[in-house]
Amino acid sequence: MIRVLVVDDDFMVARLHSTLVEQVPGFTVVRAVHSGNDALAAVRELRPDLVLLDMYLPDVPGLEVLRELRGTAAPDESPDVLVVTAARDAATVRGAQRGGAVQYIIKPFEGQLLRERLSRYAERRAELAALHAPEQDDVDRLFAGAPGEAAPDGTDGARTATGTADAATATSPHPAAPAAHTPARLPKGLTEQTAELVRATLEAAGGSSGLSASECAERSGLSRVSARRYLEHFVSLGTARVTLRYGTTGRPERRYHRVDAQEETSGSA
Template sequence: MEHRVLVVDDDFMVARLHGVYVDRTPGFRTAGVAHGAAEAVRQAALLSPDLVLLDLYLPDGPGLEALRRIREVAPEADFLVVSAAKDTQTVRRAQRAGVVNYLIKPFEQAELRARLGHWRATRLALDGTRSTDQSQVDRLFPVPGPGRAGGQRAHRDALPKGLSSPTASLVEEALRSAGPEGLSASECAAGTGLSRVSARRYLEHFTAAGRAGVHLRYGTTGRPERRYTWHP
């Protein structure tokens, strides 16, 4: 299943780049591109996107006003803000408007990919079900609590400086998908879009936190390969 994404940015080159990032992320494709608020509303009405990558600085109106208008014509769409705006008032207004995530420009492909992956995972957790349980709800609204998955996540999300929670979720997803064979740092990097050094930092963090295990696989030549497996 591919999720349709509408990219909204006033800069033509930036919009094109974000579209490339989207298309390189498994499970996503760029359904349309708009460079202003009015155009974004028209595109949303035609395309009914699943997700809108929304810039807040648009030539014909504020991005959050465009969000309100898009919601009227595409009520099922979610919104991920990608903007240079980083003042707390704007971030709070975006949060109150119900955006699923907020990414400050400039950013690397892996950061957008991590947030797209997190959004997809939470969406799939609820799609096709008529009722839910606490563990599924905790994926949408993680709250630390004793004995709950939220408490485990809080421990996992106490990340060292330089590591981010969305990227950690992306690495976790890659580890879970690998099964008992596990992943090397190089394989994790290839699957997530991270550099090998960054992938290994996250893998080692999970290992130190007791959420992953590591074993050595010996080849015919060279140093043994470190392989990581997720602990259920």
């Protein structure tokens, strides 16, 4: 199991990233912290394998945290670092690459992007662990997957394309520049980061039984009213559907189910 420490100054974003990490087989979150000093202390205490590191922290700059993590221990003892941040200036990207970050993801981003990067990281980690006396071809293959590699969509890995906003927070003191694609405006009172949290919770539930608003609230840390508002919004968009579960008494319970791409296509045909 790959043990992950999540570092982000925004509590909701840290919770979202933790949810996304837990959705990837073979990964588990050992803790989420919200400052550079807490990150360094957690690494010393928990010895995680991977750190998801934001660059905008309230006490210590993210690049300084990265240098500390990568420079104060033997290479086989220090954790790998995957940067997840709204910082898109060239100096920060170069600093992260020189500091040894294994990947750099720019907020806002699609949740699937982080899941894909984690899966590729796990594959590379397994390949590296299996090497004993590598040939040049083996080394070339591994270094082709180093920071700055070409991503599946043809973009540079250190300059990830930004798609739909689902991890950036509208109230962040360091908002990202507008993405190339602007998502549909949410109803008043709803935010993108919370929408993605509910979406990820719904995806994680899976199965044919779906999820009630109360169960979604419990798993995401939201109130039942808030969870239901987001779930009903997804229903209105066609990305979720509702079934009714009838009990012995009272009103039927509304169960929410994620609508996958195949269902959306067949429904619109």
